[in-house]
Amino acid sequence: MPLRHRNVAAFLLLLTAVPATNVARAQNQTVGGRVTDASGQPVAGASVNLVEIGRGTLSDRSGAFQLGSVPPGRYTVAARRIGYRPVAMITDVAISPVSLTLVLASTAQRVEPVNVTAMRTPTIPLSSPLATSVLTGDEVDREGGVSLAHSVAKLAGVRNVSTGQQIGKPMIRGLFGPRVLVLADGSRLEDYSWSDEDGPSIDARIAQRIEVIRGPASVLYGSEALGGVVNVVPADLTFSLDGTKQRREAIEAYGASNNIELGGALMAEGAQSKYAWRAMGTGRFSQNYQTPHGELPNSSFWAFNGEGAFGIRGDHGNTTFRAAHYGGEFHLLESTGPEAGDTEGGPVRQTMDDRLQVTNNYLAKGIRFETKAQFQRHSLAEASDDCVPVPPATTCTKVKDQQAFGLVLNTATADVLAHHAIGNITGVVGVSGMYQMSSSSGPIFIVPSATINSAAAFALEEFKLGQLSLIAGARADTRSLSSDALAQINHAADDRSWSSASGDAGAVFRVTPELSLIANFGSGWRAPTLFDLYANGPNLAEARFEIGDPTLDVEQSKNVEGGVRWSNGRVNGELTAFQNQVDNFIFTTPTSETRNGLRIFRHVQADARLRGAEASLEARLTDLLTVRGSYDFVNGDDRRTDTPLPLMPPPRAIVGAQLNFGRVGTWDRVSLGGDVEVNRTQTRLNPEDFATKGYSLINLDLSAEHSVKGRPVRFDLDVRNALNASYHDFMSRFKEFAYGPGVSVILKASAGAW
Numbered sequence: 140m141p142l143r144h145r146n147v148a149a150f151l152l153l154l155t156a157v158p159a160t161n162v163a164r165a166q167n168q169t170v171g172g173r174v175t176d177a178s179g180q181p182v183a184g185a186s187v188n189l190v191e192i193g194r195g196t197l198s199d200r201s202g203a204f205q206l207g208s209v210p211p212g213r214y215t216v217a218a219r220r221i222g223y224r225p226v227a228m229i230t231d232v233a234i235s236p237v238s239l240t241l242v243l244a245s246t247a248q249r250v251e252p253v254n255v256t257a258m259r260t261p262t263i264p265l266s267s268p269l270a271t272s273v274l275t276g277d278e279v280d281r282e283g284g285v286s287l288a289h290s291v292a293k294l295a296g297v298r299n300v301s302t303g304q305q306i307g308k309p310m311i312r313g314l315f316g317p318r319v320l321v322l323a324d325g326s327r328l329e330d331y332s333w334s335d336e337d338g339p340s341i342d343a344r345i346a347q348r349i350e351v352i353r354g355p356a357s358v359l360y361g362s363e364a365l366g367g368v369v370n371v372v373p374a375d376l377t378f379s380l381d382g383t384k385q386r387r388e389a390i391e392a393y394g395a396s397n398n399i400e401l402g403g404a405l406m407a408e409g410a411q412s413k414y415a416w417r418a419m420g421t422g423r424f425s426q427n428y429q430t431p432h433g434e435l436p437n438s439s440f441w442a443f444n445g446e447g448a449f450g451i452r453g454d455h456g457n458t459t460f461r462a463a464h465y466g467g468e469f470h471l472l473e474s475t476g477p478e479a480g481d482t483e484g485g486p487v488r489q490t491m492d493d494r495l496q497v498t499n500n501y502l503a504k505g506i507r508f509e510t511k512a513q514f515q516r517h518s519l520a521e522a523s524d525d526c527v528p529v530p531p532a533t534t535c536t537k538v539k540d541q542q543a544f545g546l547v548l549n550t551a552t553a554d555v556l557a558h559h560a561i562g563n564i565t566g567v568v569g570v571s572g573m574y575q576m577s578s579s580s581g582p583i584f585i586v587p588s589a590t591i592n593s594a595a596a597f598a599l600e601e602f603k604l605g606q607l608s609l610i611a612g613a614r615a616d617t618r619s620l621s622s623d624a625l626a627q628i629n630h631a632a633d634d635r636s637w638s639s640a641s642g643d644a645g646a647v648f649r650v651t652p653e654l655s656l657i658a659n660f661g662s663g664w665r666a667p668t669l670f671d672l673y674a675n676g677p678n679l680a681e682a683r684f685e686i687g688d689p690t691l692d693v694e695q696s697k698n699v700e701g702g703v704r705w706s707n708g709r710v711n712g713e714l715t716a717f718q719n720q721v722d723n724f725i726f727t728t729p730t731s732e733t734r735n736g737l738r739i740f741r742h743v744q745a746d747a748r749l750r751g752a753e754a755s756l757e758a759r760l761t762d763l764l765t766v767r768g769s770y771d772f773v774n775g776d777d778r779r780t781d782t783p784l785p786l787m788p789p790p791r792a793i794v795g796a797q798l799n800f801g802r803v804g805t806w807d808r809v810s811l812g813g814d815v816e817v818n819r820t821q822t823r824l825n826p827e828d829f830a831t832k833g834y835s836l837i838n839l840d841l842s843a844e845h846s847v848k849g850r851p852v853r854f855d856l857d858v859r860n861a862l863n864a865s866y867h868d869f870m871s872r873f874k875e876f877a878y879g880p881g882v883s884v885i886l887k888a889s890a891g892a893w
Contacts, residue, residue, distance in 0.1 A: 166210075166211065166234075167208035167209055167210055167211075167454060168208060168209065168211065168232045168233070168234070168235060168236050168237060169205065169206075169207065169208045169209075169236045169237070170189065170205075170206040170207070170208075170209055170214070170216065170230070170232060170236075170237045170239070171203070171204060171205040171206060171236070171237070171238055171239070172203070172204060172216075172237075172238050172239035172240055172241060173198070173201070173202045173203050173204070173238075173239075173240050173241070174187065174198040174202045174204060174218050174220075174241045174242075174243060175202050175240065175241075175242055175243070176223070176242070176243055176244070176245055177242060177243075177244050177245065180202075181198070181200065181201050181202030181203075182198060182202050182220060182223065182243050183198055183199060183200045183201075183202060184197055184198065184220060184892040185197065185198040185202075185204075185218050185219065185220040185223075185241075185243065186218065186219050186220065186347070186374055186375075186377070186892070187204045187206065187216065187217070187218045187241070188216070188217050188218075188219075188374075188375045189206045189209065189214055189215075189216060190214070190215040190216070190217055190227075190253060190255065190261045191212075191214055191215060191260075191261060191500065191507055191558075192209070192456045192457055192500040192501075192502065192507070193375045193376075193457050193459065193498070193500050194206055194207065194209075194375060194378060194452060194457055195374065195375030195376055195377045195378065196377050196378060196379075196380060197377050197387075197892070198218075205380040205381070206380065207378070207380045207452070208454060209232055209455075209502075210232070210454075210455055210502045211232050211233055211234075212231075212232055212502065212505065212507075212560075213229060213230070213231050213232075213560065214229070214230055214231075214232060215227055215228070215229055215253055215261040216228050216229075216230060216239060216241070217252060217253050218241040218243060219276055219347070220243060220276075220892070221276055221277055221280055221853070221892070221893060222245065222277065222808045222842075222844070222853075223243035223244065223245055224243060224244040224245075224250060225243070225250070225251060225252055225275065225276070226241050226242060226243055226244075226252055227252035227253040227261075227263070228241060244708075245799065245801065245808070249275045249277060249278055249757065249767070250264075250275070250706070250711050250757065251264070251273035251275050251348055251350075252264075254267060254271050254273065254350055255325075255350065255370075255372065256271070256322070256325075256350040256351075256352055256368060256370040256372075257269045257271050257350075257352055257356075258359075258567070258599065258601070258610075259325075259359055259556065259558075259567050259569075259599070260558050260565070260567060264704065264706060264713075265647075265649065265653075265655045265704055265706055266608060266647055266649075266655070267647070267657075268608075268610045268643075268645030268646070268647055268657060268659045269352050269353075269354060269356065269645070269659060269661070270296070270352070270353040270354055270657075270700060270702065270713075270715045270717070270753070271350060271351060271352055271353065272291075272294040272295060272296065272297065272350075272351040272353060272755075273348055273349065273350050273351070274290060274291055274294060274343075274346075274348060274349040274351075275348055276347055276348055276893075278290075279343060279344070279346050279347070279348060279349060280855075280889070280893065281840065281842075281855060281857065282343070284342075284343060284344070284423075285305055285342060285423050285440065285442045285444075285467065286299070286301075286304075286305060286306060286307040286338055286343075287307070287309065287321070287338065287339045287341055287342075287343050287349075287369065287371065288300070288301070288307030288308050288309040288310075288338055288339070289301070289304075289307045290343040290349065291309055291343075291349055291351060291369060292307070292309075293769075293793060293816070294351055295353075295713075295753040295754070295755045295769040295770075295771045296311060296312055296351075296353045296715075296751075296753040296771045296773075297309060297310065297311055297351060297353070298310040298315075298788045298791075298870050299870060300315050300316075300786070300870050300871075300872075301868065301870060301871045301872065301873075302469075302471060302871070302872045302873070303428065303435070303438045303440075303469075303471065303472075303871075303873060304398060304400075304425070304428050304438065304440075304880060305425070305438075305440040305442075305467075305469045306337075306338045306469055306471075306488070307338050308338050308339070309321070309339070309351075309369050310788065310870070311351065311352075311353050311354075311366050311367030311369075312353055312354065312366060312367065312717065312719065312749060312751060312773050313366075313749050313751070313773040313775045313784070313787050313788060314365065314366030314367070314719075314749070315366070317363055317665060317668050318363065318365045318366035318367075318665055318694075319363070319364075319366045319367050319368070319369060320356070320360050320363040320364040320367075320368045320369070321339040321341070321368075321369045321370075321371070322360075322368060322369065322370040322371065323341055323370075323371050323463070323494065323496070323513075324370075324371070324372060324373055324461070324496070324498065325370060325372075325498070325511060325554075326494075326496055326498075326511050326513040326552060326554070327360070327363070327513075327552055327573075328340060328341060328494075328515065329515055329517060329548055329550040329575065330492075330517050330519075330548070331517070331519050331546055331548065331670075337488070337490065337519050339369070340465040340490060340492035340517060341371050341444075341463075341465060341492075342421050342442070342444035342465060343371065344404055344421050344444075345371070345373055345419055345421070345444070345446050345463075346371045346372055346373055347372055347373055347374035348372050349369065349370065349371050349372065350368075350369075350370045350372060351367065351368065351369050351370075352364075352367050352368040352370075353367050353715075353753065354366075354367055354659075354661060354698050354700060354717060354719065355367075355641075355643075355661045355662060355663030355696050355698045355719070356368045356661070356663070357614065357616075357641040357661075357662065357663035357664055357696075358597055358599060358612040358613065358614045358641050358642060358643040358661065358662075359597065359599060359612070359614075361571065361593070361595050361614065361616050362593070362616060362618065362639075362664060362665050362666045363665060364663060365663035365664060365665045365694060365696050365721070366663075373446070373448070373461075374417075374893075376408070376410070376415040376416070376417055376448060376450040376457075376459060377408060377410060377415060378410050378413070378414075378415045378450070378452045379410035379411055379412065379415070382411070382412050383411070384409070384410075384411040385409055385410045385411065386407070386408070386409035386410075387407070387408060387409070387891065387892070388405075388406065388407045388408075388891055389404075389405070389406040389407075389889065389890065389891025389892060389893050390403070390404070390405055390406075390889065390890050390891060391403055391404040391405075391887065391888070391889035391890075391893075392887070392888055392889075393885060393886060393887035393888070394885070394886055395425075395883050395884070395885045396882075396883055396884040396885070397428055397429050397859075397880050397881060397882065397883030397884075398425040398426055398427060398428035398429065398438070398439070398880070398883070399425065399426040400423065400424065400425035400426075401423075401424050401425075402421065402422055402423035402424065403421070403422060404419065404420065404421045404422075404889075405419065405420050406418070406419040406891070406893060407419075413451060413452040413453070414449070414450070414451060414452075415449070415450045415452070416447070416448065416449045416450070417446075417447070417448045418445070418446075418447045418448075419445060419446050419447075420443070420444065420445035420446075421442075421443070421444045421445070422442070422443050422444075423440070423441065423442045423443075423467075424440075424441045425439050425440055425441070426439050427439050427470075428880050429880065429881050430865070430877060430878035430879065430880060430881050431863050431864070431865045431878060431881040432865065432878055435472070435873070435877050436472070437470045437471065437472050437485045438470060438471075438472065439470050440467060440468060440469045440470060441467060441468055442465075442466065442467030442468075442469075443464075443466055443467070444463075444464060444465045444466070444467075445463070445464050446461060446462070446463040446464070447461070447462050447463075448460065448461045448462075453501065455501050455502045455503065456499065456500045456501030456502055456507075457499070457500055457501075458497070458498070458499045459497070459498045459499075460495075460496070460497055461494070461495070461496040461497075461498075462493075462494070462495055462496075463492075463493070463494045463496070464492070464493050464494075465490070465491075465492040465493075466490060466491045466492065467489075467490055468487055468488070468489050468490075469487065469488045469489075469490070470485065470487050471485050471486055471487070471488055472485040472873060472876070472877070485523070486521050486522060486523035486543065487521065487522045487523070488519065488520070488521055489518075489519070489520045489521070489522065490517075490518070490519055491516075491517075491518045492515065492516070492517045492518070493515070493516045494513060494514070494515045494516075495513065495514045495515075496511070496512070496513040496514075497510075497511070497512045497513075498510070498511050499511075505559070505560065506557055506558065506559050507557075507558040507559075508555070508556070508557055508558075509554075509555075509556040509557075509558065510553075510554065510555050510556070511552075511553065511554040511556075512551075512552065512553045512554075513550075513551070513552050513553075514549075514550070514551050515548075515549070515550045515551075515552075516547070516548070516549050516550075517547070517548040517549075517550070518545070518546065518547045518548070519545075519546045520542055520544065520545040520546070521542070521543040521544055522541065522542055522543065523541070523543045541582075542580075542582070543582070543583045544579070544580065544581060544582075544583045544584065544585060544676075545579070545580040545581075546577065546578070546579055546580075546586075547577070547578045547580075548575065548576070548577050549575065549576045549577075550573065550574070550575045550576075551573070551574045551575075552571070552572065552573045552574075553571065553572050554569060554570070554571040555569060555570050555571075556568070556569035557569065563602060563603040563604070564600060564601070564602055564603075565600070565601050565603075566598065566599055566600035566601055567598070567599055568597070568598045569596070569597055569598075570594070570595065570596045570597075571594070571595050571597075572592075572593065572594045572595075573591070573592070573593045573594075574590075574591075574592055575590065575591040575592070576588075576589075576590050576591075577589045577590075577591070577669060579625070581627065583676060583677060584625060584627040584628050584676050585628070585670070585674055585675070585676035585677070585678065585685065586625075586628070586669050586670055586673050586674055586675075586676070586687075587622045587623050587624065587625035587628065587630045587669075587673055588622070588623045588625070589620055589621060589622040589623065589669050589673075590620070590621045591618065591619070591620050591621075591669075592618070592619050593616065593617065593618040593619075594616075594617055595614060595615060595616040595617070596614070596615055597612065597613065597614035597615070598612060598613060598614075599611075599612030599643065600612065606648060606649045606650070607646065607647070607648050607649075608646065608647040608648075608649075609644075609645075609646055610643065610644065610645040610646070610647070610659075611642075611643070611644050611645075612642060612643040612644075613640065613641070613642045613643075614640065614641045614642070615638070615639075615640050616637075616638065616639050616640075616641070616664070617636070617637070617638045618636065618637050618638075618666050619634070619635070619636040619637075620634070620635045620636070620666075620669070620672075621633075621634045621635075622634075622635075622669070622672075622673055628673075628675040628676055629675065630673055630675065633673070633689060635667075635672065635689070637666050637693050639664040639666075639693055639695070641661075641662045641663055641664055642661070642662050643659070643660070643661040643662070644659070644660050644661075645657070645658060645659035645660065645661075646658050646659075653705060653706060653707045654703070654704070654705050655703070655704045655705075656701075656702075656703055657700075657701060657702045657703070657704065657715075658700075658701045659698075659699075659700050659701075660697070660698070660699050661697075661698045662695070662696060662697050662698070663695075663696040663698065664693055664694060664695050664696070665693065665694040665725075666693050667691040667692075667693065667694075667725060670685070670687060670742075671687050671688070671691050671725050671742045672687045672688065672689045672691060672742075673687045673689060674686060674687035674742065675687065677734075677735055677737055681872075682737060682738070683727075683729075683737055683738055683739070683740045684733070684734045684735060684737040684738065684739045684740065685727065685739075685740050685741075685742070686739060686740070686741050686742070687741075687742045688741065688742050688743065688744075691723070691725055691742065691744055692723045692744065693723065694721055694722065694723050694724060694725060695721070695722045695723060696719055696720065696721040696722070697719070697720050698717060698718070698719040698720075699717065699718050699719075700715055700716065700717035700718075701715070701716060702714055702715035702716065708759075709758060709759045709760075710756075710757070710758045710759070711756070711757045711758075712754075712755065712756040712757070712758075713753070713754070713755050713756075714752070714753075714754045715752060715753050715754075716751070716752040717749075717750070717751060717752070718748070718749070718750045719748070719749045719750075720746070720747070720748050720749075720778070721746070721747040721748075721749070722746050723744045723745075723746070724744060724745050724746060724747035724777075724784075725742060725743070725744050726742070726743065726744075726745070726784070726785065727740045727741065727742055727743075728740065728741060728743050728827070729827055745777045745778070745779055745780075746777070746778040746779055747775060747776065747777060747778065747784055748775070748776050748778050749773055749774070749775045749776075749784075750773070750774050751771065751772050751773030751774060752771065752772060753769070753770070753771040754769065754770045754771070755767075755768070755769040755770075756768050756769070762799070763798060763799055763800070764796065764797070764798055764799075765796065765797045765799070766794075766795070766796045766797075767793075767794075767795050767796070767797075767814075768792070768793065768794040768795070769792070769793050770790070770791070770792045770793075771790070771791060772788075772789075772790035772791070773787060773788060774787065774823060775787040782825060782826070783823040783824060783825045783828075784825060785825040785827055785828055786825075786828065786869075786870070787821065787823065787825075788821075788869065788870060789818055789819050789820060789821035789833065789869055790818075790819045791816065791817065791818050791819070792816075792817045793814055793815070793816045793817070794814060794815050794817075795812060795813060795814025795815070796812060796813065796814075797810055797811070797812035798810060798811045798812065803843070805845060805846070806843040806844065806845050807843065807844040807845070807851070808842070808843060808844045808853075809842070809843040810840075810841070810842050810843070811840075811841050812839070812840050812841075813837065813838060813839040813840065814837075814838050815835060815836070815837055815838075816835065816836045816837075816838070817833070817835045818833055818834055818835070818836075818866075818868075818869070819833045820832055820833040821869050829874060829875050831866075831867040831868070831869045831874055832866075832867065834864060834865075834866035834867075835864065836859070836860050836864055836866070837860070837861045837862055837864075838857070838858065838859050838860070838861065839857070839858040839861050840855065840856065840857045840858070841855070841856045841857075842854065842855045842856070847890070850890055851890070852888055852889070852890045853888070853889045853890070854886070854887070854888050855885075855886070855887040855888075855889075856884070856885070856886055856887075857884070857885040857887075858882065858883070858884050858885075859880075859882070859883045859885065860879075860880060860881060860882050860883065861882060862882070863881045863882040865878050865881075866878065866879050867879065
């Protein structure tokens with residue numbers, strides 16, 4: 140790592156590593172209690188968290204837990220365990236110890252009781268002004284794979300823009316790439332999101348849950364959050380409150396029949412006194428995947444990902460250090476499909492991502508200070524047999540598996556937040572900054588090397604007036620980009636800068652404790668990327684020559700939405716409608732020109748309008764049966780020409796049910812479920828879209844626990860595309876020349892509490 144990168148990273152990490160124990164002491168009180176099931180029986184091994192300060196522990200065999208002493212204030216205590224519905228309780232800590240009873244229902248309902256992303260503070264779904272979705276622990280366990288986008292794709296309003304089984308980009312309400320911000324525990328992840336073959340560099344399996352904001356969230360997160368936010372939230376470290384030495388491990392292994400995918404995960408964590416640690420790693424390997432009509436060549440991959448965390452608990456907060464790695468090699472087909480006689484079939488993308496992160500929460504005089512710093516190094520390289528002649532030459536020599544291009548992105552970010560509560564007013568005030576360096580190498584060059592700086596200040600406040608809550612927020616951002624000269628693409632050094640203001644205003648009316656009406660207006664923005672502005676080179680995997688436009692302006696969005704939410708012990712539902720207008724919407728469009736035998740695509744701007752709705756319902760009809768369903772659609776148009784925008788997802792409905800049998804013989808927590816996913820034909824096509832037919836997929840799952848040598852082991856059996864249906868996924872880059880995956884049987888075994 141160059142010296143200047145290390146200096147920036149060290150400064151930002153030290154900035155946020157404020158020892159929680161240095162804050163002036165207040166009169167603390169202990170928080171503890173017991174976790175039980177609906178019948179009052181203790182639930183052991185439940186993860187119990189004090190959300191505001193990121194402190195966690197596990198319930199013991201009697202269901203008892205202790206979270207230690209905390210300063211007076213209002214806190215959210217949440218409990219989770221795989222196979223149970225998670226629960227959260229808000230409690231006031233004042234002048235006496237607090238003892239809570241948290242009841243986990245043994246049910247298949249996938250409802251997360253608290254969200255930390257929508258307001259940057261713990262919020263129950265009924266009170267959030269923004270539309271949110273959550274992939275709960277059970278779903279992460281089942282869906283968590285090498286691609287984050289594949290994992291969240293079944294959430295209402297969320298899709299997956301895919302390249303085979305290994306790479307995906309999350310799409311929210313028709314927007315994806317640099318318009319959807321991905322976070323790792325609240326810190327932004329930076330990548331080369333211009334490319335269909337560079338997805339978010341994080342493995343969903345390391346998460347406890349994944350939270351999604353559907354719609355602009357620029358007030359809290361700035362540029363790139365114009366379309367929405369995906370936050371991968373790991374479990375809090377579990378501390379030993381009585382000072383004893385603790386340690387536990389978990390292991391998981393799985394295999395999938397379709398692409399002969401094999402993988403596993405290991406986790407170990409421990410604690411003693413005020414210290415805690417966790418280490419977790421995943422490994423995956425697959426061969427080419429199978430369609431109902433045969434094998435798709437060059438669609439294999441391998442990946443290894445891991446994370447380590449170390450925490451220090453203080454009387455007034457916690458400090459957590461994290462180190463994470465994501466790396467893999469992904470074999471891809473070119474957009475023209477497999478070449479005759481070519482068994483390898485295309486290029487190979489090599490991704491490497493390393494992150495260092497420090498998070499600190501501490502309480503002082505009724506204010507919770509939250510500081511975050513992160514240094515990330517993201518690299519993307521492509522190896523292929525292709526070559527592009529360098530002018531004035533008209534030919535070149537192909538070399539097997541040579542590097543086509545290399546890109547490295549070094550990013551340092553820092554956030555300082557102050558969470559406060561004054562009477563009926565609660566909110567957060569914060570500042571954030573980013574320093575980024577992008578370097579480019581050849582022999583094929585697409586963009587120049589560049590440096591990006593940004594800074595922002597924001598505030599979001601909530602005013603409670605009885606059953607009515609009013610939310611208002613504002614943010615100011617500034618960003619500058621300085622690009623180097625690069626003769627290979629005829630680029631002269633250039634500087635650009637932008638400033639933008641964004642805001643949010645919403646209202647939540649609690650008609651009853653179980654019913655909320657929501658209305659919200661939010662604005663968002665996005666600065667043009669390095670590729671939007673300066674791309675001038677071949678993108679061989681996508682068979683195009685891309686040309687940017689240095690005069691492009693920032694995107695500005697105005698989103699209006701309204702909805703109704705219902706939540707009680709048995710039924711949870713939501714209906715939301717929205718309209719998002721994006722001025723200066725940037726997209727690539729094909730031209731009649733060619734260069735080096737490739738069709739030229741240019742980055743241009745238009746004014747876009749996206750309208751749609753999302754509906755979801757989950758009902759526990761009996762203790763045995765839970766049913767669920769969702770429906771979503773979005774229509775996108777160019778407001779100047781009334782032409783449909785490209786790659787808008789077709790309407791989709793998912794209907795499913797789960798049977799919870801409880802104990803069957805020697806097996807425990809036995810459940811059987813399935814769903815039908817219906818994707819309609821997209822009839823609103825852009826002239827450049829490739830039309831596909833609608834299709835339906837049936838998926839089945841069976842899970843149960845069994846004691847193996849005195850230790851409970853969870854077994855999951857999933858069957859995806861159970862009828863081996865032939866289909867072309869409209870959101871897949873392979874749709875023009877390949878069918879989607881055929882039937883796949885996935886068997887997973889896991890031991891230990893994750």
